[in-house]
Amino acid sequence: MFRIKIIILSLMVIYNLPVYAAGIKGKVVINQQAARKPSGLSALYKKDVTTTPAAAQSDPMAVLFIKDFPGSEQPDPVENAAIAQKNMTFHPNILTITVGTEVAFPNMDMIYHNVFSLSETKEFDLGRYEKGKSKSVLFDKSGIVEVFCEIHSHMHAYIIVVPNKYYCLTRDDGSFEIMDIPPGKYTLVAWSKKHPVKEIPVTVTDNEDLELTIEF
Protein backbone atom coordinates (compact mmCIF):
# COMPACT_ATOMS: atom_id res chain seq x y z
CA MET A 1 0.00 0.00 0.00
CA PHE A 2 2.80 2.40 0.98
CA ARG A 3 4.58 1.58 -2.28
CA ILE A 4 1.47 2.50 -4.32
CA LYS A 5 1.19 5.86 -2.55
CA ILE A 6 4.86 6.64 -3.32
CA ILE A 7 4.32 5.78 -6.98
CA ILE A 8 1.23 7.98 -7.25
CA LEU A 9 2.95 10.95 -5.56
CA SER A 10 5.99 10.57 -7.80
CA LEU A 11 3.82 10.57 -10.91
CA MET A 12 2.05 13.71 -9.70
CA VAL A 13 5.34 15.55 -9.20
CA ILE A 14 6.65 14.40 -12.58
CA TYR A 15 3.54 15.58 -14.39
CA ASN A 16 3.32 18.79 -12.29
CA LEU A 17 0.03 17.77 -10.78
CA PRO A 18 -1.01 19.17 -7.38
CA VAL A 19 -0.14 17.01 -4.46
CA TYR A 20 -3.25 17.90 -2.48
CA ALA A 21 -6.97 17.75 -2.87
CA ALA A 22 -8.28 20.18 -0.26
CA GLY A 23 -9.96 23.53 -0.77
CA ILE A 24 -12.39 26.07 0.59
CA LYS A 25 -16.11 25.51 0.27
CA GLY A 26 -19.13 27.23 1.64
CA LYS A 27 -21.96 29.62 1.14
CA VAL A 28 -22.37 33.35 0.89
CA VAL A 29 -25.39 34.86 2.60
CA ILE A 30 -26.46 38.41 1.77
CA ASN A 31 -28.22 40.55 4.31
CA GLN A 32 -30.01 43.05 2.07
CA GLN A 33 -30.37 45.60 4.83
CA ALA A 34 -26.62 45.86 5.19
CA ALA A 35 -26.24 46.92 1.56
CA ARG A 36 -25.03 50.45 1.01
CA LYS A 37 -27.79 52.59 -0.40
CA PRO A 38 -27.21 54.14 -3.81
CA SER A 39 -26.27 57.76 -3.59
CA GLY A 40 -25.40 60.69 -5.78
CA LEU A 41 -26.83 61.97 -8.99
CA SER A 42 -27.26 58.46 -10.32
CA ALA A 43 -29.79 57.80 -7.61
CA LEU A 44 -31.48 61.13 -8.13
CA TYR A 45 -32.27 61.17 -11.81
CA LYS A 46 -33.11 57.56 -12.53
CA LYS A 47 -36.30 55.89 -11.52
CA ASP A 48 -34.59 52.69 -10.40
CA VAL A 49 -30.88 52.47 -10.03
CA THR A 50 -30.66 50.11 -7.08
CA THR A 51 -30.38 47.19 -9.48
CA THR A 52 -30.14 46.82 -13.19
CA PRO A 53 -32.54 43.95 -13.92
CA ALA A 54 -30.68 42.40 -16.84
CA ALA A 55 -27.37 42.62 -15.07
CA ALA A 56 -28.69 41.56 -11.69
CA GLN A 57 -29.90 38.21 -13.00
CA SER A 58 -26.46 37.20 -14.20
CA ASP A 59 -24.40 38.86 -11.50
CA PRO A 60 -22.71 36.55 -9.00
CA MET A 61 -23.64 37.12 -5.39
CA ALA A 62 -19.96 37.41 -4.53
CA VAL A 63 -16.45 36.89 -5.84
CA LEU A 64 -13.89 35.10 -3.65
CA PHE A 65 -10.15 34.83 -4.07
CA ILE A 66 -6.94 34.07 -2.20
CA LYS A 67 -5.09 37.32 -1.73
CA ASP A 68 -1.57 36.52 -0.59
CA PHE A 69 -0.63 33.34 -2.39
CA PRO A 70 3.16 33.04 -2.36
CA GLY A 71 5.17 32.75 -5.55
CA SER A 72 5.42 34.81 -8.68
CA GLU A 73 3.57 32.54 -11.07
CA GLN A 74 1.33 34.68 -13.29
CA PRO A 75 -2.15 33.30 -13.91
CA ASP A 76 -3.35 32.91 -17.48
CA PRO A 77 -5.19 36.03 -18.66
CA VAL A 78 -8.93 35.67 -19.30
CA GLU A 79 -9.62 35.44 -23.01
CA ASN A 80 -12.14 37.73 -24.76
CA ALA A 81 -12.92 39.69 -21.61
CA ALA A 82 -15.30 42.53 -22.37
CA ILE A 83 -17.79 44.91 -20.81
CA ALA A 84 -20.25 46.23 -23.38
CA GLN A 85 -22.17 49.49 -23.11
CA LYS A 86 -25.67 48.49 -24.15
CA ASN A 87 -29.03 50.11 -23.41
CA MET A 88 -27.21 52.61 -21.21
CA THR A 89 -25.99 49.81 -18.94
CA PHE A 90 -22.70 47.97 -18.56
CA HIS A 91 -22.93 44.28 -19.53
CA PRO A 92 -21.83 42.41 -17.53
CA ASN A 93 -22.20 44.49 -14.44
CA ILE A 94 -19.51 42.49 -12.63
CA LEU A 95 -16.50 41.05 -14.43
CA THR A 96 -13.88 38.88 -12.77
CA ILE A 97 -10.49 38.63 -14.47
CA THR A 98 -6.96 37.63 -13.62
CA VAL A 99 -4.04 40.06 -13.54
CA GLY A 100 -2.67 40.66 -17.02
CA THR A 101 -6.06 40.47 -18.73
CA GLU A 102 -7.03 43.02 -21.35
CA VAL A 103 -10.69 44.06 -21.23
CA ALA A 104 -12.51 45.49 -24.25
CA PHE A 105 -15.24 48.11 -23.82
CA PRO A 106 -17.37 48.04 -26.99
CA ASN A 107 -20.08 50.69 -27.38
CA MET A 108 -23.25 49.03 -28.67
CA ASP A 109 -25.55 52.03 -28.14
CA MET A 110 -26.50 54.67 -30.67
CA ILE A 111 -25.18 57.34 -28.32
CA TYR A 112 -21.75 58.21 -26.99
CA HIS A 113 -20.41 56.82 -23.75
CA ASN A 114 -17.26 57.76 -21.85
CA VAL A 115 -15.93 54.88 -19.78
CA PHE A 116 -13.57 55.83 -16.97
CA SER A 117 -12.23 54.75 -13.60
CA LEU A 118 -10.39 56.62 -10.88
CA SER A 119 -9.80 53.46 -8.85
CA GLU A 120 -6.44 52.99 -7.19
CA THR A 121 -6.06 49.64 -8.91
CA LYS A 122 -6.44 51.10 -12.40
CA GLU A 123 -7.00 54.68 -13.45
CA PHE A 124 -8.17 55.22 -17.04
CA ASP A 125 -10.43 57.33 -19.20
CA LEU A 126 -11.37 56.09 -22.67
CA GLY A 127 -12.94 59.34 -23.92
CA ARG A 128 -16.10 59.41 -26.00
CA TYR A 129 -16.63 57.02 -28.87
CA GLU A 130 -19.47 55.93 -31.05
CA LYS A 131 -21.44 52.76 -31.69
CA GLY A 132 -19.43 49.90 -33.12
CA LYS A 133 -16.12 51.12 -31.73
CA SER A 134 -14.24 49.56 -28.87
CA LYS A 135 -11.28 50.48 -26.70
CA SER A 136 -9.29 48.21 -24.40
CA VAL A 137 -7.52 48.48 -21.07
CA LEU A 138 -4.85 46.15 -19.66
CA PHE A 139 -5.33 45.41 -15.97
CA ASP A 140 -1.87 44.76 -14.58
CA LYS A 141 -2.57 45.04 -10.85
CA SER A 142 -4.98 43.10 -8.67
CA GLY A 143 -7.81 44.82 -6.82
CA ILE A 144 -11.30 46.19 -7.28
CA VAL A 145 -11.94 48.60 -10.14
CA GLU A 146 -15.11 50.67 -10.21
CA VAL A 147 -16.07 51.69 -13.74
CA PHE A 148 -18.39 54.57 -14.65
CA CYS A 149 -19.65 56.46 -17.65
CA GLU A 150 -18.92 60.17 -17.42
CA ILE A 151 -22.00 61.08 -19.47
CA HIS A 152 -24.51 58.76 -17.82
CA SER A 153 -23.77 58.80 -14.11
CA HIS A 154 -26.07 55.86 -13.32
CA MET A 155 -23.86 53.48 -15.36
CA HIS A 156 -21.64 51.62 -12.93
CA ALA A 157 -19.74 48.34 -13.21
CA TYR A 158 -17.12 46.45 -11.23
CA ILE A 159 -14.03 44.63 -12.40
CA ILE A 160 -12.52 42.25 -9.88
CA VAL A 161 -8.88 41.72 -10.83
CA VAL A 162 -7.68 38.62 -8.99
CA PRO A 163 -3.95 37.93 -8.45
CA ASN A 164 -3.88 34.19 -9.06
CA LYS A 165 -5.91 31.23 -10.27
CA TYR A 166 -7.40 30.55 -6.82
CA TYR A 167 -10.70 32.35 -7.17
CA CYS A 168 -14.34 31.64 -7.82
CA LEU A 169 -17.74 33.22 -8.33
CA THR A 170 -20.70 32.14 -6.27
CA ARG A 171 -23.34 29.93 -7.86
CA ASP A 172 -26.99 31.04 -8.02
CA ASP A 173 -27.68 29.64 -4.54
CA GLY A 174 -24.68 31.44 -3.04
CA SER A 175 -22.51 28.32 -2.73
CA PHE A 176 -18.87 28.45 -3.75
CA GLU A 177 -15.73 26.39 -3.83
CA ILE A 178 -12.07 27.05 -4.53
CA MET A 179 -10.34 23.73 -4.91
CA ASP A 180 -6.83 22.39 -5.18
CA ILE A 181 -5.21 25.00 -2.99
CA PRO A 182 -1.79 24.07 -1.64
CA PRO A 183 -1.85 23.74 2.15
CA GLY A 184 -0.97 26.90 4.02
CA LYS A 185 -2.24 30.02 5.75
CA TYR A 186 -3.85 32.63 3.51
CA THR A 187 -6.27 35.53 3.43
CA LEU A 188 -9.52 34.80 1.66
CA VAL A 189 -11.05 37.95 0.16
CA ALA A 190 -14.82 38.02 -0.33
CA TRP A 191 -16.28 40.84 -2.38
CA SER A 192 -19.94 41.54 -2.91
CA LYS A 193 -21.50 44.52 -4.65
CA LYS A 194 -22.60 47.31 -2.29
CA HIS A 195 -20.92 45.73 0.73
CA PRO A 196 -17.56 46.32 2.37
CA VAL A 197 -14.88 43.82 1.32
CA LYS A 198 -14.32 40.99 3.80
CA GLU A 199 -10.86 39.56 4.46
CA ILE A 200 -10.89 36.21 6.25
CA PRO A 201 -7.75 34.41 7.50
CA VAL A 202 -7.92 30.76 6.46
CA THR A 203 -5.77 27.69 6.94
CA VAL A 204 -5.91 25.10 4.19
CA THR A 205 -4.82 21.59 5.03
CA ASP A 206 -4.03 18.75 2.63
CA ASN A 207 -6.67 16.35 3.79
CA GLU A 208 -9.86 18.25 4.54
CA ASP A 209 -11.93 20.95 2.83
CA LEU A 210 -12.50 24.09 4.83
CA GLU A 211 -16.21 24.88 5.19
CA LEU A 212 -17.22 28.53 5.54
CA THR A 213 -20.39 30.59 5.69
CA ILE A 214 -19.73 34.20 4.78
CA GLU A 215 -22.38 36.71 5.67
CA PHE A 216 -22.54 40.21 4.19
Next chain:
Amino acid sequence: MSKIDLSLKVKKNKILNNKILGISLIIFMISLCSFPARSQVNSVYFFEMTGSAGDKTAVNDNNRGDNPFNQIRAKWFINSWLTDKLGVFVKVLYDDGIDVMYDDKIRIDGAYFLYSPTSKLNIKAGKIPSTLGSFPERNYLEKNDLIGSPLMYQYRTGLPKGTVIEAQDLLSLKGAKNGNNIIYEACWNNGVEVSGNNSWIGYKLAVTDGSLVNPPSNSNDGFQFMGKLSVNKGPGIKAGIGYGISSYLKANSTNIPSGTKTEDYRSTSIITDLEYTAGYLETHAEFIHNTYDIGSNRDEISLDSFFVEGKYKIKPRFYIAARWGRIIFEKINAGNNSKETWDHNITRFEFGGGYKYSRKTILKAVAQYNYYEDDVMDKIIFYAFQIKTEL
Protein backbone atom coordinates in the same frame (compact mmCIF):
# COMPACT_ATOMS: atom_id res chain seq x y z
CA MET B 1 -39.81 107.46 1.74
CA SER B 2 -38.15 105.49 -1.01
CA LYS B 3 -36.19 103.55 1.61
CA ILE B 4 -39.43 102.62 3.35
CA ASP B 5 -40.97 101.59 0.04
CA LEU B 6 -37.93 99.49 -0.77
CA SER B 7 -37.98 97.74 2.58
CA LEU B 8 -41.69 97.01 2.20
CA LYS B 9 -41.12 95.52 -1.26
CA VAL B 10 -38.22 93.47 0.00
CA LYS B 11 -40.35 92.22 2.88
CA LYS B 12 -43.13 91.28 0.44
CA ASN B 13 -40.65 89.41 -1.76
CA LYS B 14 -39.26 87.53 1.23
CA ILE B 15 -42.77 86.65 2.39
CA LEU B 16 -43.52 85.41 -1.13
CA ASN B 17 -40.32 83.34 -1.15
CA ASN B 18 -41.10 81.88 2.25
CA LYS B 19 -44.59 81.01 1.01
CA ILE B 20 -43.10 79.25 -2.02
CA LEU B 21 -40.66 77.40 0.27
CA GLY B 22 -43.44 76.36 2.63
CA ILE B 23 -45.85 75.32 -0.13
CA SER B 24 -43.13 73.33 -1.90
CA LEU B 25 -42.21 71.43 1.25
CA ILE B 26 -45.86 70.76 2.08
CA ILE B 27 -46.48 69.44 -1.47
CA PHE B 28 -43.39 67.28 -1.15
CA MET B 29 -44.41 65.84 2.22
CA ILE B 30 -48.03 65.25 1.17
CA SER B 31 -46.77 63.53 -1.98
CA LEU B 32 -44.61 61.18 0.05
CA CYS B 33 -47.38 60.39 2.50
CA SER B 34 -49.80 59.68 -0.35
CA PHE B 35 -47.53 57.08 -1.92
CA PRO B 36 -45.85 55.46 1.07
CA ALA B 37 -45.36 52.06 -0.48
CA ARG B 38 -43.30 53.23 -3.38
CA SER B 39 -41.69 56.43 -2.17
CA GLN B 40 -37.97 56.52 -1.59
CA VAL B 41 -36.45 59.91 -1.06
CA ASN B 42 -33.13 60.49 -2.79
CA SER B 43 -31.06 63.53 -2.16
CA VAL B 44 -27.75 64.91 -3.32
CA TYR B 45 -25.80 67.77 -1.81
CA PHE B 46 -23.25 69.87 -3.62
CA PHE B 47 -20.94 71.87 -1.43
CA GLU B 48 -18.73 74.57 -2.93
CA MET B 49 -15.96 76.53 -1.26
CA THR B 50 -14.40 79.26 -3.35
CA GLY B 51 -11.57 81.71 -2.86
CA SER B 52 -10.86 84.55 -5.25
CA ALA B 53 -8.52 87.47 -5.82
CA GLY B 54 -9.81 90.54 -7.65
CA ASP B 55 -13.27 92.05 -8.10
CA LYS B 56 -15.69 89.18 -8.73
CA THR B 57 -18.86 90.99 -7.76
CA ALA B 58 -19.07 93.70 -10.40
CA VAL B 59 -19.50 91.29 -13.28
CA ASN B 60 -20.69 88.02 -11.74
CA ASP B 61 -23.33 88.96 -9.18
CA ASN B 62 -26.78 87.67 -9.95
CA ASN B 63 -29.99 89.54 -9.16
CA ARG B 64 -30.13 88.70 -5.48
CA GLY B 65 -26.42 88.82 -4.74
CA ASP B 66 -25.90 85.11 -5.30
CA ASN B 67 -22.74 84.56 -7.23
CA PRO B 68 -20.98 81.36 -8.33
CA PHE B 69 -17.77 82.85 -6.91
CA ASN B 70 -19.17 83.44 -3.42
CA GLN B 71 -17.19 81.73 -0.66
CA ILE B 72 -19.66 79.13 0.55
CA ARG B 73 -22.47 77.71 -1.53
CA ALA B 74 -24.48 74.56 -1.20
CA LYS B 75 -27.12 73.03 -3.43
CA TRP B 76 -29.50 70.36 -2.30
CA PHE B 77 -31.43 68.26 -4.79
CA ILE B 78 -34.20 66.08 -3.41
CA ASN B 79 -36.41 63.77 -5.39
CA SER B 80 -38.77 60.91 -5.01
CA TRP B 81 -40.48 58.70 -7.57
CA LEU B 82 -43.99 58.36 -6.20
CA THR B 83 -45.01 55.88 -8.88
CA ASP B 84 -43.27 54.49 -11.96
CA LYS B 85 -44.35 57.56 -13.86
CA LEU B 86 -44.67 60.35 -11.34
CA GLY B 87 -41.79 62.02 -9.52
CA VAL B 88 -41.32 65.11 -7.43
CA PHE B 89 -38.14 67.21 -7.53
CA VAL B 90 -36.94 70.04 -5.29
CA LYS B 91 -33.79 72.16 -5.59
CA VAL B 92 -32.59 74.31 -2.69
CA LEU B 93 -29.74 76.84 -2.84
CA TYR B 94 -27.69 78.23 0.02
CA ASP B 95 -25.37 81.10 -0.82
CA ASP B 96 -23.61 83.01 1.96
CA GLY B 97 -23.23 86.01 -0.33
CA ILE B 98 -26.94 86.59 -0.91
CA ASP B 99 -27.88 90.09 0.18
CA VAL B 100 -30.39 89.59 3.00
CA MET B 101 -31.99 92.88 2.00
CA TYR B 102 -33.33 91.09 -1.08
CA ASP B 103 -33.60 87.44 -0.22
CA ASP B 104 -32.82 84.79 2.34
CA LYS B 105 -29.49 83.06 2.17
CA ILE B 106 -31.35 79.83 1.61
CA ARG B 107 -34.05 79.58 -1.03
CA ILE B 108 -36.04 77.10 -3.08
CA ASP B 109 -34.84 77.46 -6.65
CA GLY B 110 -37.24 74.88 -8.02
CA ALA B 111 -39.94 72.44 -7.00
CA TYR B 112 -41.93 70.52 -9.55
CA PHE B 113 -43.75 67.31 -10.40
CA LEU B 114 -42.55 65.27 -13.35
CA TYR B 115 -45.02 62.96 -15.07
CA SER B 116 -43.15 60.72 -17.46
CA PRO B 117 -45.26 57.98 -19.09
CA THR B 118 -42.88 57.56 -22.06
CA SER B 119 -39.75 59.23 -23.38
CA LYS B 120 -41.95 60.97 -25.94
CA LEU B 121 -44.01 62.70 -23.26
CA ASN B 122 -42.76 64.30 -20.08
CA ILE B 123 -44.73 66.91 -18.18
CA LYS B 124 -43.15 69.17 -15.58
CA ALA B 125 -45.41 71.31 -13.45
CA GLY B 126 -44.37 73.70 -10.71
CA LYS B 127 -41.36 75.96 -10.41
CA ILE B 128 -39.43 74.57 -13.37
CA PRO B 129 -35.95 75.02 -14.88
CA SER B 130 -35.43 77.06 -18.02
CA THR B 131 -36.71 75.60 -21.27
CA LEU B 132 -34.38 77.59 -23.51
CA GLY B 133 -30.68 77.15 -24.13
CA SER B 134 -28.44 74.25 -23.14
CA PHE B 135 -26.29 75.69 -20.33
CA PRO B 136 -29.06 75.50 -17.66
CA GLU B 137 -29.22 71.73 -18.11
CA ARG B 138 -25.47 71.42 -17.70
CA ASN B 139 -25.41 73.70 -14.69
CA TYR B 140 -28.41 71.94 -13.17
CA LEU B 141 -26.60 68.63 -13.51
CA GLU B 142 -23.35 70.18 -12.28
CA LYS B 143 -21.49 69.79 -15.55
CA ASN B 144 -20.07 73.30 -15.54
CA ASP B 145 -16.35 72.78 -16.09
CA LEU B 146 -15.47 76.35 -15.10
CA ILE B 147 -16.82 78.20 -12.07
CA GLY B 148 -18.81 81.11 -13.50
CA SER B 149 -21.81 81.19 -15.81
CA PRO B 150 -21.49 82.28 -19.44
CA LEU B 151 -21.88 86.04 -19.83
CA MET B 152 -25.25 85.76 -21.58
CA TYR B 153 -26.71 83.72 -18.70
CA GLN B 154 -25.68 86.08 -15.96
CA TYR B 155 -25.04 89.64 -17.14
CA ARG B 156 -27.43 92.45 -16.14
CA THR B 157 -27.88 95.23 -18.67
CA GLY B 158 -28.73 98.85 -17.88
CA LEU B 159 -32.36 98.46 -19.01
CA PRO B 160 -34.53 99.05 -15.89
CA LYS B 161 -36.75 96.27 -14.57
CA GLY B 162 -39.59 98.35 -13.22
CA THR B 163 -40.01 101.46 -15.31
CA VAL B 164 -40.61 102.36 -18.93
CA ILE B 165 -37.74 104.40 -20.28
CA GLU B 166 -37.15 106.22 -23.56
CA ALA B 167 -34.24 105.14 -25.72
CA GLN B 168 -32.16 108.30 -25.28
CA ASP B 169 -32.54 108.10 -21.48
CA LEU B 170 -31.32 104.54 -21.57
CA LEU B 171 -27.92 105.78 -22.72
CA SER B 172 -27.36 107.41 -19.34
CA LEU B 173 -27.74 103.98 -17.68
CA LYS B 174 -24.97 102.34 -19.66
CA GLY B 175 -22.87 100.17 -17.37
CA ALA B 176 -25.42 100.26 -14.53
CA LYS B 177 -25.37 96.43 -14.38
CA ASN B 178 -28.55 96.22 -12.36
CA GLY B 179 -31.25 95.99 -15.01
CA ASN B 180 -32.79 93.24 -17.12
CA ASN B 181 -30.91 90.08 -17.89
CA ILE B 182 -30.43 88.38 -21.24
CA ILE B 183 -31.39 84.86 -20.20
CA TYR B 184 -31.19 84.40 -16.47
CA GLU B 185 -30.12 80.84 -15.66
CA ALA B 186 -30.89 81.03 -11.94
CA CYS B 187 -34.47 82.11 -12.64
CA TRP B 188 -36.98 79.27 -12.48
CA ASN B 189 -40.54 80.27 -13.20
CA ASN B 190 -43.85 78.71 -12.22
CA GLY B 191 -45.59 76.89 -15.03
CA VAL B 192 -45.88 73.76 -17.12
CA GLU B 193 -43.45 72.26 -19.62
CA VAL B 194 -44.23 69.44 -22.02
CA SER B 195 -41.24 67.72 -23.59
CA GLY B 196 -40.28 64.54 -25.38
CA ASN B 197 -37.76 62.97 -27.66
CA ASN B 198 -37.18 60.00 -29.88
CA SER B 199 -33.77 58.70 -30.90
CA TRP B 200 -32.74 61.89 -32.69
CA ILE B 201 -35.21 64.73 -32.25
CA GLY B 202 -36.61 66.41 -29.17
CA TYR B 203 -39.12 69.11 -28.35
CA LYS B 204 -40.07 71.33 -25.40
CA LEU B 205 -43.04 73.63 -24.98
CA ALA B 206 -43.65 75.68 -21.88
CA VAL B 207 -46.02 78.25 -20.45
CA THR B 208 -44.90 80.00 -17.28
CA ASP B 209 -45.32 83.22 -15.40
CA GLY B 210 -42.55 85.82 -15.36
CA SER B 211 -39.77 86.24 -17.85
CA LEU B 212 -36.31 84.80 -18.34
CA VAL B 213 -34.95 88.33 -18.62
CA ASN B 214 -36.39 89.61 -15.33
CA PRO B 215 -37.24 87.40 -12.30
CA PRO B 216 -39.51 89.96 -10.53
CA SER B 217 -41.72 90.02 -13.62
CA ASN B 218 -43.57 86.99 -12.21
CA SER B 219 -45.56 89.59 -10.29
CA ASN B 220 -47.26 90.84 -13.49
CA ASP B 221 -50.32 89.22 -15.06
CA GLY B 222 -48.59 88.14 -18.25
CA PHE B 223 -47.39 84.77 -19.45
CA GLN B 224 -44.16 83.52 -20.91
CA PHE B 225 -44.28 81.12 -23.87
CA MET B 226 -41.22 79.10 -24.81
CA GLY B 227 -40.51 76.38 -27.35
CA LYS B 228 -37.43 74.46 -28.33
CA LEU B 229 -36.53 71.89 -30.98
CA SER B 230 -33.35 69.89 -30.67
CA VAL B 231 -31.61 67.42 -32.93
CA ASN B 232 -29.24 64.73 -31.77
CA LYS B 233 -28.25 63.13 -35.05
CA GLY B 234 -24.81 61.75 -35.62
CA PRO B 235 -22.24 60.88 -33.03
CA GLY B 236 -21.42 63.67 -30.64
CA ILE B 237 -23.46 66.39 -32.33
CA LYS B 238 -26.43 68.12 -30.72
CA ALA B 239 -28.13 71.26 -31.94
CA GLY B 240 -31.13 73.20 -30.75
CA ILE B 241 -33.16 76.26 -31.56
CA GLY B 242 -35.64 77.94 -29.26
CA TYR B 243 -37.92 80.92 -29.06
CA GLY B 244 -39.44 82.71 -26.08
CA ILE B 245 -41.74 85.67 -25.58
CA SER B 246 -42.75 87.24 -22.28
CA SER B 247 -44.01 90.34 -20.50
CA TYR B 248 -40.78 91.42 -18.88
CA LEU B 249 -41.68 94.37 -16.64
CA LYS B 250 -42.57 93.73 -13.02
CA ALA B 251 -46.04 94.62 -11.73
CA ASN B 252 -46.72 98.26 -10.91
CA SER B 253 -43.90 99.47 -13.11
CA THR B 254 -43.72 103.21 -13.39
CA ASN B 255 -44.04 105.45 -16.46
CA ILE B 256 -46.48 103.13 -18.22
CA PRO B 257 -48.08 105.25 -20.95
CA SER B 258 -51.82 105.68 -20.65
CA GLY B 259 -53.77 103.15 -22.67
CA THR B 260 -51.14 100.47 -22.23
CA LYS B 261 -50.51 97.88 -19.57
CA THR B 262 -47.34 96.56 -17.96
CA GLU B 263 -47.96 93.28 -19.76
CA ASP B 264 -47.83 94.99 -23.18
CA TYR B 265 -44.08 95.41 -22.87
CA ARG B 266 -42.57 92.26 -24.31
CA SER B 267 -39.17 90.75 -24.65
CA THR B 268 -38.35 88.03 -27.16
CA SER B 269 -35.45 85.60 -27.36
CA ILE B 270 -34.22 83.47 -30.22
CA ILE B 271 -31.53 81.11 -29.02
CA THR B 272 -29.51 78.42 -30.77
CA ASP B 273 -27.12 75.96 -29.22
CA LEU B 274 -24.61 73.51 -30.60
CA GLU B 275 -22.58 70.77 -28.94
CA TYR B 276 -19.82 68.68 -30.45
CA THR B 277 -17.92 66.05 -28.52
CA ALA B 278 -15.38 63.42 -29.56
CA GLY B 279 -12.67 61.53 -27.69
CA TYR B 280 -11.35 63.81 -24.97
CA LEU B 281 -12.80 67.00 -26.47
CA GLU B 282 -16.08 68.63 -25.51
CA THR B 283 -17.31 71.88 -27.08
CA HIS B 284 -20.44 73.98 -26.62
CA ALA B 285 -21.65 77.16 -28.30
CA GLU B 286 -24.79 79.24 -27.89
CA PHE B 287 -26.07 82.34 -29.63
CA ILE B 288 -28.98 84.54 -28.53
CA HIS B 289 -30.81 87.47 -30.10
CA ASN B 290 -33.03 89.40 -27.65
CA THR B 291 -35.46 92.25 -28.20
CA TYR B 292 -37.11 94.47 -25.57
CA ASP B 293 -40.03 96.86 -26.04
CA ILE B 294 -39.14 100.26 -24.61
CA GLY B 295 -40.43 103.83 -24.55
CA SER B 296 -43.89 105.22 -25.00
CA ASN B 297 -44.08 103.80 -28.54
CA ARG B 298 -42.90 100.36 -27.48
CA ASP B 299 -39.99 100.53 -29.91
CA GLU B 300 -37.75 97.48 -30.02
CA ILE B 301 -34.15 97.53 -28.95
CA SER B 302 -32.01 94.43 -29.29
CA LEU B 303 -28.79 92.76 -28.38
CA ASP B 304 -26.85 89.72 -29.53
CA SER B 305 -24.74 87.51 -27.37
CA PHE B 306 -22.84 84.28 -27.72
CA PHE B 307 -20.33 82.04 -26.04
CA VAL B 308 -18.03 79.27 -27.21
CA GLU B 309 -16.62 76.82 -24.73
CA GLY B 310 -14.18 73.94 -24.92
CA LYS B 311 -12.85 71.33 -22.55
CA TYR B 312 -10.05 68.86 -23.13
CA LYS B 313 -9.11 66.02 -20.82
CA ILE B 314 -5.36 65.63 -20.52
CA LYS B 315 -5.39 62.77 -18.03
CA PRO B 316 -8.20 60.82 -16.35
CA ARG B 317 -8.05 63.31 -13.47
CA PHE B 318 -6.98 66.51 -15.26
CA TYR B 319 -8.74 68.75 -17.76
CA ILE B 320 -8.38 72.24 -19.12
CA ALA B 321 -11.28 74.43 -20.22
CA ALA B 322 -11.86 77.86 -21.75
CA ARG B 323 -14.88 79.99 -22.60
CA TRP B 324 -15.18 83.07 -24.76
CA GLY B 325 -18.33 85.16 -24.50
CA ARG B 326 -19.46 88.44 -25.94
CA ILE B 327 -22.48 90.79 -25.80
CA ILE B 328 -23.10 93.23 -28.63
CA PHE B 329 -25.79 95.86 -28.03
CA GLU B 330 -27.77 97.48 -30.83
CA LYS B 331 -26.79 101.01 -31.78
CA ILE B 332 -29.57 103.51 -31.12
CA ASN B 333 -29.98 107.19 -31.90
CA ALA B 334 -27.87 109.27 -29.51
CA GLY B 335 -28.82 112.66 -30.98
CA ASN B 336 -26.73 114.92 -33.21
CA ASN B 337 -27.11 112.34 -35.97
CA SER B 338 -24.91 109.94 -34.06
CA LYS B 339 -25.59 106.44 -32.87
CA GLU B 340 -24.19 104.42 -30.03
CA THR B 341 -24.82 101.08 -28.36
CA TRP B 342 -27.45 101.18 -25.58
CA ASP B 343 -25.01 99.51 -23.18
CA HIS B 344 -21.30 98.77 -23.25
CA ASN B 345 -20.34 95.86 -25.44
CA ILE B 346 -18.53 93.25 -23.38
CA THR B 347 -16.07 90.47 -23.98
CA ARG B 348 -15.25 87.80 -21.43
CA PHE B 349 -12.55 85.14 -21.48
CA GLU B 350 -12.46 82.49 -18.84
CA PHE B 351 -9.66 79.93 -18.63
CA GLY B 352 -9.29 77.18 -16.14
CA GLY B 353 -8.61 73.63 -15.27
CA GLY B 354 -9.84 70.95 -12.96
CA TYR B 355 -8.43 68.08 -10.98
CA LYS B 356 -10.72 65.23 -9.97
CA TYR B 357 -9.62 64.22 -6.50
CA SER B 358 -12.31 61.58 -6.63
CA ARG B 359 -15.37 60.98 -8.76
CA LYS B 360 -17.35 63.35 -6.56
CA THR B 361 -14.77 65.89 -5.51
CA ILE B 362 -13.16 68.30 -7.90
CA LEU B 363 -10.70 71.16 -7.52
CA LYS B 364 -10.97 73.98 -10.05
CA ALA B 365 -8.84 77.02 -10.77
CA VAL B 366 -9.89 79.76 -13.20
CA ALA B 367 -8.90 83.19 -14.40
CA GLN B 368 -11.59 85.52 -15.75
CA TYR B 369 -10.97 88.55 -17.94
CA ASN B 370 -13.80 91.00 -18.74
CA TYR B 371 -13.42 93.88 -21.14
CA TYR B 372 -16.03 96.67 -21.46
CA GLU B 373 -15.85 98.83 -24.55
CA ASP B 374 -15.95 102.61 -23.92
CA ASP B 375 -16.33 102.28 -20.16
CA VAL B 376 -14.36 103.90 -17.37
CA MET B 377 -14.03 100.57 -15.64
CA ASP B 378 -12.93 98.89 -18.84
CA LYS B 379 -11.12 95.78 -17.59
CA ILE B 380 -11.86 93.42 -14.74
CA ILE B 381 -9.56 90.50 -14.12
CA PHE B 382 -9.76 88.07 -11.28
CA TYR B 383 -8.70 84.60 -10.25
CA ALA B 384 -10.54 81.95 -8.32
CA PHE B 385 -10.04 78.53 -6.82
CA GLN B 386 -12.85 76.19 -5.88
CA ILE B 387 -13.36 72.88 -4.11
CA LYS B 388 -16.62 71.25 -5.00
CA THR B 389 -17.89 68.02 -3.59
CA GLU B 390 -21.01 65.90 -3.98
CA LEU B 391 -22.38 64.20 -0.91
